[in-house]
Amino acid sequence: MVSKKMILIGDFGVGKTSLIRRFVDNQFSDSYLSTIGVKISRKSIDVDGITLQMLIWDIEGGTEEKPVNTTYIIGAQGCILVADLTRESTIEHISTYIETVEKIVPGASYVLALNKSDKLSEDEQKQLCEKTENRYAKRIEKILPVSAKSGQGVEEMFMALATQTLTKG
Amino acid sequence: MDLRLEDPEEIIKRVTPLLNEILLKNLEEKEGRTVEILSEYLASVIKRASQTHLPELSEALQKVIAPAISKEIANNQEVMIDALYPIMGGMISKYVTQSIKELMEQINKKIEQGLSFERIKRKMKAKLSGVSETELLLEESSDALISSMFIIHKETGILISSASLENREINEPHLVASMASAIKDFINDWISRSGSETIEEVQILSYANATLYIESAGSVYVIAFLDSEPDYELRSEINTFFASLVKEHGSFFHAFEGDDSSPETKEIAEEMRAYLLAQKNIHREEKGKSNFAKYILTAVALAVGGYVLYGLYVWYGEYVVEKRIARETGTLVSISRSEEKVLLEGYVDDLAKTKRIETIVKEMLKPKEIVDHLHLDVRSLQNLMGKISQEKAEMRRKLDEADRKTEQSTRQSEALLAKVDSLDKRLTQQEKRIAAFGKIIHMDQEIAQKLAEALKASPYYHERTQELDFAKLDLYPVMQSSFNEKGMRVAASVFEKYLSVLAPYRAYIKSIVIEGHSDSTGNPKRNLEITQKRADAAKAYFLSHTTLRNLGMDRLLTTQGVGSKKPVLVDGVEDKNASRRITVHFSLDKEKILKKAKEVLNGL
Known part of the structure; x- marks a missing residue:
C-alpha cells in the first residue's frame, strides 16, 4: 500500500470539511480543526491495481487576518484546492494558495474543486468553470464542479488527484 | 608533477597545498570527478602519512574538512542528520545519561536535606527493593510501559512502520500517525512563534492515560505510545533503540515515498516488536520487583502503623492514668507498660501518695505487677525528715507517758489483784466459816x-x-x-x-x-x-x-x-x-x- 499526504485548502466556508465527510473512510473529530487548525482523514482507493491510501489534511480555512498554517503543507504530495462557486472571491484566492503551497512543496499535484455546484444552474457552472480553467489550467491539472451536498464530482475529484499523485511518483 | 614515492614526507609537503586547493575548488564548483580520481591514490598516501605524520596531516586536512562538513550540513541537512544521528544519538544519550546522573546526585542531596514521611517511605522501599532512592523518585513519576511504536516520515507524517504489543494495537495507525504528526507540528510551530530562544521540539504529548513520546532524527521521528510519562532512563533507551534503527535503515527512511510494502518496513516492524516485548518483560520484572517491594513496604507500613497505633493506644492509656494521678494526687508520674508489668517513675512529695497512685494504676490498667520507682524528691525528703523527727519526738514523749501510765496501771493492777486475792481469801474464809457455821448449827x-x-x-x-x-x-x-x-x-x-x-x-x-x-x-x-x-x-x-x-x-x-x-x-x-x-x-x-x-x- 502506498500512502500519500494530501492537503485540502481553501477559504473559510467553501465546504472543505463537507467534501471530506462525503468522501473519506475515517476521520478525526472536527474539534481538532478548530483546536489545532487541521483535521486528518483517510481514504483508500484503488488506482489501476494500486491501493493508494490518501491521508487528507483538512487545513483550517484561511482568512485575510489568519492565513493557513503552512507547517501542515510540508510534505504534501497532492493538494485539493477548494473554492465556492457562489463566492467568486474564493476562486480568486486560489492563486494565493497555489503560491503558498508551491513555495513549500514545489511540484505538488493540484485539483481544484468548485464546490456548491448544486446551488448553480448547469450554465452558470459551465460559465464559471471555463473562466476558472482559463485562469488556472496552466498549473492545475483538473478543475471540476463538485457538490458536497449531492456528491456530484466528489469521487471523481479525489480519484483525479490520486492518479496524478501516483503518476508523479 | 615529479613525485619521489620513496619520500612520503616530501610527498605530503608538496601534495597538501595542492590537495587543499583542488578540494576547495571542487566544492565550489560542485564537481566530484577530481576527488573521485584522486581519492583512489590519496587513500593509501593518507593512510601511510597518518601512521608517521599524523599531527601534520591533521593540521593540513582540518582546513579542508571542517568547511566541507559545514557546507554539506547546510546543503543536505537531513542526509547529514541521518548519518550523524546514530553517532550523535549515542553521544547525546551518553551526555543525557551523565546529566541524569548529575541530576540524580542533586536530587540525592535534596533528599538528604529533606525529611518527610514520603522520604522515609521511599527510603524503606529502596532498602527493600535494592533500587536506588533516586530511581524510585523518578519512578514515582513514571512507571511506563511502551505499548506501540511508530516510525513516521517527518515531512509527510506518513507512517513508515509500526509495531504494537499483543492486544494493544492502535486503530487506524496511519490516521493516528498523521494526526500525531499534525499535533506535533502545531505545537512546534506554536513554540517557534512564541519567540523561545532555544527552539525545542515537543517530545511528550499526554492525553488522559496515554502518553506519546516523540523523538526526531533526520527524515523520520519515532512515536512511542506509553501508559504514562517515561522517565529519563526509558527515554534514553528509546532514543538508543531509535538511533539503532536510524543507523540501520537511515537511507531507507530518507528515500521513503509512502510505500510501506517493502520488506524493510516489515523488518523495522519486527525489530520494534522485539524491542517492545523486551521492554514489556523488563517492565514486568521491574513491576514485579516494585510490586514485591510495595507488598513488603505495605506490610512493613501496616506493621509500623499497627505498632504506632498500638503505641498511641498504650500511650493514651498511660496518659489518661497519668492525668488522673496528677489530678487526684498532684503528682507527676511517668507510666510505662511492659508485658504485664507497669513501671512507675517519678518523684512524690509524700510517700503516702504512692499507695494511692498504685491503687489508681491497679484499677485502671489492671497489671499483674507494679514496679514502683517512685522516689521522694529531695525537698520533700527534707520536709519529711523534719516531720519524721517531730513525729519521732512526739512519739517518744507519748511513749514515755504511756510507759509511766502503764507502770502506774501495773502497780494499780497489782494492788487490785492483791485486793482481789485478799478478797478471795476472805471470801473463801467466810465461805468456810459459813460452811463451818452451818455445820455447827446443824x-x-x-x-x-x-x-x-x-x-x-x-x-x-x-x-x-x-x-x-x-x-x-x-x-x-x-x-x-x-x-x-x-x-x-x-x-x-x-x-x-x-x-x-x-x-x-x-x-x-x-x-x-x-x-x-x-x-x-x-x-x-x-x-x-x-x-x-x-x-x-x-x-x-x-x-x-x-x-x-x-x-x-x-x-x-x-x-x-x-x-x-x-x-x-x-x-x-x-x-x-x-x-x-x-x-x-x-x-x-x-x-x-x-x-x-x-x-x-x-x-x-
Whole structure:
C-alpha cells in the first residue's frame, strides 16, 4: 500500500470539511480543526491495481487576518484546492494558495474543486468553470464542479488527484 | 608533477597545498570527478602519512574538512542528520545519561536535606527493593510501559512502520500517525512563534492515560505510545533503540515515498516488536520487583502503623492514668507498660501518695505487677525528715507517758489483784466459816443422819430418839445386875459403831449416857440400885471390849440407873424381860456449840 499526504485548502466556508465527510473512510473529530487548525482523514482507493491510501489534511480555512498554517503543507504530495462557486472571491484566492503551497512543496499535484455546484444552474457552472480553467489550467491539472451536498464530482475529484499523485511518483 | 614515492614526507609537503586547493575548488564548483580520481591514490598516501605524520596531516586536512562538513550540513541537512544521528544519538544519550546522573546526585542531596514521611517511605522501599532512592523518585513519576511504536516520515507524517504489543494495537495507525504528526507540528510551530530562544521540539504529548513520546532524527521521528510519562532512563533507551534503527535503515527512511510494502518496513516492524516485548518483560520484572517491594513496604507500613497505633493506644492509656494521678494526687508520674508489668517513675512529695497512685494504676490498667520507682524528691525528703523527727519526738514523749501510765496501771493492777486475792481469801474464809457455821448449827441433824446411815440395819437403834435400846437382847435376869454375856457382846459391837459415828463430834458432846432399866416389879429403890449396877457393869464391859478409850471418849461416858421409870410396853402391856435392859443416848453441849458458832460468826 502506498500512502500519500494530501492537503485540502481553501477559504473559510467553501465546504472543505463537507467534501471530506462525503468522501473519506475515517476521520478525526472536527474539534481538532478548530483546536489545532487541521483535521486528518483517510481514504483508500484503488488506482489501476494500486491501493493508494490518501491521508487528507483538512487545513483550517484561511482568512485575510489568519492565513493557513503552512507547517501542515510540508510534505504534501497532492493538494485539493477548494473554492465556492457562489463566492467568486474564493476562486480568486486560489492563486494565493497555489503560491503558498508551491513555495513549500514545489511540484505538488493540484485539483481544484468548485464546490456548491448544486446551488448553480448547469450554465452558470459551465460559465464559471471555463473562466476558472482559463485562469488556472496552466498549473492545475483538473478543475471540476463538485457538490458536497449531492456528491456530484466528489469521487471523481479525489480519484483525479490520486492518479496524478501516483503518476508523479 | 615529479613525485619521489620513496619520500612520503616530501610527498605530503608538496601534495597538501595542492590537495587543499583542488578540494576547495571542487566544492565550489560542485564537481566530484577530481576527488573521485584522486581519492583512489590519496587513500593509501593518507593512510601511510597518518601512521608517521599524523599531527601534520591533521593540521593540513582540518582546513579542508571542517568547511566541507559545514557546507554539506547546510546543503543536505537531513542526509547529514541521518548519518550523524546514530553517532550523535549515542553521544547525546551518553551526555543525557551523565546529566541524569548529575541530576540524580542533586536530587540525592535534596533528599538528604529533606525529611518527610514520603522520604522515609521511599527510603524503606529502596532498602527493600535494592533500587536506588533516586530511581524510585523518578519512578514515582513514571512507571511506563511502551505499548506501540511508530516510525513516521517527518515531512509527510506518513507512517513508515509500526509495531504494537499483543492486544494493544492502535486503530487506524496511519490516521493516528498523521494526526500525531499534525499535533506535533502545531505545537512546534506554536513554540517557534512564541519567540523561545532555544527552539525545542515537543517530545511528550499526554492525553488522559496515554502518553506519546516523540523523538526526531533526520527524515523520520519515532512515536512511542506509553501508559504514562517515561522517565529519563526509558527515554534514553528509546532514543538508543531509535538511533539503532536510524543507523540501520537511515537511507531507507530518507528515500521513503509512502510505500510501506517493502520488506524493510516489515523488518523495522519486527525489530520494534522485539524491542517492545523486551521492554514489556523488563517492565514486568521491574513491576514485579516494585510490586514485591510495595507488598513488603505495605506490610512493613501496616506493621509500623499497627505498632504506632498500638503505641498511641498504650500511650493514651498511660496518659489518661497519668492525668488522673496528677489530678487526684498532684503528682507527676511517668507510666510505662511492659508485658504485664507497669513501671512507675517519678518523684512524690509524700510517700503516702504512692499507695494511692498504685491503687489508681491497679484499677485502671489492671497489671499483674507494679514496679514502683517512685522516689521522694529531695525537698520533700527534707520536709519529711523534719516531720519524721517531730513525729519521732512526739512519739517518744507519748511513749514515755504511756510507759509511766502503764507502770502506774501495773502497780494499780497489782494492788487490785492483791485486793482481789485478799478478797478471795476472805471470801473463801467466810465461805468456810459459813460452811463451818452451818455445820455447827446443824450438827445434831448431821449426827442423826450419820447414825441413821451407820445403824439403819440395827434393830437396836431408834432413829427418832437417836438412842440405842438393847431391850431385845434379854441381857438381865430378874433382879440381877449380871448380864447375858452373849447379848452384851452384841450390845458392845453396836455401841462401838455408835461411838465411831459420834467420835468426830466429841468436842461438842456433853455426855454419852448408859442407862440401866428394870421391870416394874419389885422395890423401886432396889430397882434403882440394880439398874445403876447394870449400867455400871455395861460401861465396864464396853470400856474393856471396845475402842472407846482409843477414841478418847471414855471421859464422856456416864452411867445412870433409872429403875422402872421407862418400862417397855407392847400393846400397852409391859414386857418385863425387855424392860430389864440398858439404853445409850448422848447429849450435845449446847453451850459449846453456841460458843463455837459465835466464834465462827465473829470471824466473818
